[in-house]
Amino acid sequence: MDPTAPLLEIDHATVVRDRHALLDRLSLRIEAGQHTAILGPNGSGKSTLVKLIERRIYPLVHDDGKPVLRVFGRERWNVVELRSLLGVVSSDLRREFEGMTQNALDAVLSGFFASLTLGLDHEVTDTMRREALDALHRVDAAHLADRDVATLSTGEARRVLIARALVHRPRALLLDEPCAGLDPGTRRRFLDHLRRLAQEGTTLILVTHHIEEIVPEIGHVVMLRDGALFDQGPKERLLRDECLSALFDWDIAVETDDDFYAARLR
Numbered sequence: 475m476d477p478t479a480p481l482l483e484i485d486h487a488t489v490v491r492d493r494h495a496l497l498d499r500l501s502l503r504i505e506a507g508q509h510t511a512i513l514g515p516n517g518s519g520k521s522t523l524v525k526l527i528e529r530r531i532y533p534l535v536h537d538d539g540k541p542v543l544r545v546f547g548r549e550r551w552n553v554v555e556l557r558s559l560l561g562v563v564s565s566d567l568r569r570e571f572e573g574m575t576q577n578a579l580d581a582v583l584s585g586f587f588a589s590l591t592l593g594l595d596h597e598v599t600d601t602m603r604r605e606a607l608d609a610l611h612r613v614d615a616a617h618l619a620d621r622d623v624a625t626l627s628t629g630e631a632r633r634v635l636i637a638r639a640l641v642h643r644p645r646a647l648l649l650d651e652p653c654a655g656l657d658p659g660t661r662r663r664f665l666d667h668l669r670r671l672a673q674e675g676t677t678l679i680l681v682t683h684h685i686e687e688i689v690p691e692i693g694h695v696v697m698l699r700d701g702a703l704f705d706q707g708p709k710e711r712l713l714r715d716e717c718l719s720a721l722f723d724w725d726i727a728v729e730t731d732d733d734f735y736a737a738r739l740r
């Protein structure tokens with residue numbers, strides 16, 4: 475695989491459900507190493523875009539057969555192979571843990587096999603076990619290792635999912651509102667951890683409603699609205715009063731502090 479290939483190339487992607495376009499001819503390109511935040515109001519298509527990238531849903535095909543979506547330069551992927559390169563934390567906790575009866579450590583170990591659950595045919599080594607515990611530790615969840623995932627609180631479950639996405643050290647991370655449900659301390663530690671990962675070479679794609687979560691390493695912003703691209707570019711241009719106010723239809727004042735951004739509603 476070409477390491478310089480763009481992480482993501484989307485060419486006029488349209489996704490239709492019930493005669494409604496969830497994504498409407500969306501074109502987007504994210505380079506390898508280009509840490510990116512995806513912003514947009516409720517219903518703008520952010521989670522649909524995440525599902526499209528992880529191949530849970532498919533776009534309409536082009537008449538001329540040109541690919542709509544390429545990830546790491548490739549059009550065709552086996553989902554297991556893709557997941558080993560692209561760690562995903564989806565926003566839908568219910569979906570992630572549906573039907574799962576296993577403890578948190580096994581849920582994290584399943585990340586090594588790009589599967590949702592740990593099966594009898596999965597050979598778990600001591601190193602994997604150590605790394606899974608370490609991943610739980612990094613999100614302050616080591617104490618949850620033996621807990622049945624079905625009994626976890628929202629924030630606890632989210633930490634376990636984050637550990638599962640991190641455990642095999644994927645080349646890129648696709649995070650759909652990963653901080654939802656995290657308490658302030660855990661959120662801060664998680665964001666600090668994301669910063670370290672980005673500095674060490676993991677590309678971050680972060681879907682969020684909170685510009686406070688756009689860590690300094692993320693320099694590129696993609697804005698979606700009504701399933702289409704509203705704007706994209708460097709955050710210094712897009713994370714400004716006029717642009718955010720137009721995107722969210724609300725008068726927003728942006729403040730910056732130490733390379734972090736914050737939004738205040740007026």
Ligand SMILES: Nc1ncnc2c1ncn2[C@@H]1O[C@H](COP(=O)(O)OP(=O)(O)OP(=O)(O)O)[C@@H](O)[C@H]1O
Binds near residue numbers: 492516521
């Ligand atoms: N299966 C479906 N059938 C019909 N409409 C759908 C379906 N799935 C999603 N939608 C609609 O598509 C639009 C985009 O949804 P999506 O979940 O991608 O938005 P989002 O930007 O992630 O929103 P939020 O910020 O609320 O999480 C929404 O209007 C949603 O109601």
